[in-house]
Amino acid sequence: MPHFSVDDIRQKLFFSIDSLLDDRDTLLNNPNASFTRKKKISFLQTVLFTMTVGSDDVNEELESFFEEDKIPYPSAMIQRRSQIKPEAFVKLFDCFTEQIPLNESFMGYQVVAGDGSRLNLPYNPSDSYTFYKCIKKRKGMNQLHLNALYDVMNDVFLDVVLQSVPQMDEKAAFCEILDKNKLKDESRKRIYLADRGYSAFNVFAHAIHNGQLFLIRMPEANVKTLCPDLGNWLDGEHVDREVSINIGRRNTKKNRQLENYHSLSKSRRYDYAKAGSDEVDTLKFRILKFPIGKGSFEYIATNLPAYSFDEAVIKRLYHLRWNEETAFRHLKYAGRMVNLHSLKPDFTMQEIYAKLTMYNFSSFVMKEIAPDKKTDKYTYKVNHTKAQKSCVKFLKGLIKDLKKLISKHYVPVRLEREFGRTLRRQSADTLNYR
DSSP, X not given: OOOOOHHHHHHHHHHHHHGGGGGHHHHBSSTTTTTOSOOSSOHXXXXXHHHHOOSSOHHHHHHHHSOGGGOOOHHHHHHHHHTBOHHHHHHHHHHHHTTSOOOOOBXXXXXXXXXXXXXXXXXXXXXXXXXXXXXXXXXXXXXXXXXXXXXXXXXXXXXXXXXXXXGOOHHHHHHHHHHHHHHHOSSSOEEEEEOGGGOOHHHHHHHHHTTOEEEEEOOHHHHHTTOTTSSXXXXXXXXXXXXXXXXXXXXXXXXXXXXXXXXXXXXXXXXXXXTTSOOEEEEEEEEEEEEEETTEEEEEEXXXXXXXXXXXXXXXXXXXXXXXXXXXXXXXXITOTTSOOOOSHHHHHHHHHHHHHHHHHHHHHHHHHSOOEEOSSOEEEEOHHHHHHHHHHHHHTSOSOHHHHHTTOEEEEOTTOOOOOOOOOOOOOOOTTO
């Protein structure tokens, strides 16, 4: 299995950036003129600056990125960024991510999780796509919803669907990701994990019809209405049963005779039975029930085979989903996605995909040059926050020996610790250069 040095990984990133210019007609706003002559800010510097920009205003960020005698004005950087379409940063994210080796697996399966997180944007009521009012007599806010597909064992973001919060539909975004990733690679064995918010017939159907494996947590109320023909099938503390569900659009006598038939209204989205048609779709999967506390139970829907994925394995597997929650925290705070510098929608898109690429670069570096360490008591991992910040400085040219610096900061993994979520109101961290 080949290993990569820090310089190898940086070169992969630089090559991915330079290769964008091979598709000038698609990725630049003025392909005949943009980045054709040597100027103070190169294409590589423009992209790297967008990836590494932090929480200071643009003047401070430019001073930390460029040499003292080559610092451009903020307006010059804005003009350079305006020459690049957001699609260039999307392509960079895809191109670089495809080069990251995904070696870690669970019983030979790649484990990926789907989840979402909101991004607060600067107040801009003229942006009708992201602006909405959630509280009467308040001025409103701008937000985007980041739906992400994340490899929980290799610590890499694989795919993203962005939605405005007023039009947010996490289930539809997850179905889009399922369909898109089926087309990308049909040979890879994957298990898709998701929380209760993704529990829906349409999500199950997209996974099953695409031949994909899934493990999705379900609310108790949804499980109890799942199989009306099975009576007391959920009695007992431990349940592991395969169920068959029939889904259609018409509540005819013939359809009602089908096992566990559900008639969906026109307002319910189900892509495998058109509204008003006589189509009936059949889904088969397992339902597991097991206790997680006194009088409290977990419910899991999955199509993983029972002979190799019993209750104990299912618990271990679903627990991995929490890694994505941690990744969102690192992306938004250590990765400075909460400090977006852009007011224009195109610039916002640039920064979001640039920060995702920066996260994957940092993860690639950590995995290759600072693997986990194990002792009799703990497994030690690199401090993710410190490593991400060091990788930003490395790309800016402020650090030479990145491996030595990252290797100084290991922290123990304490699996048994539990903390309650602290929920607090947040707003966009606006920057005063606007």
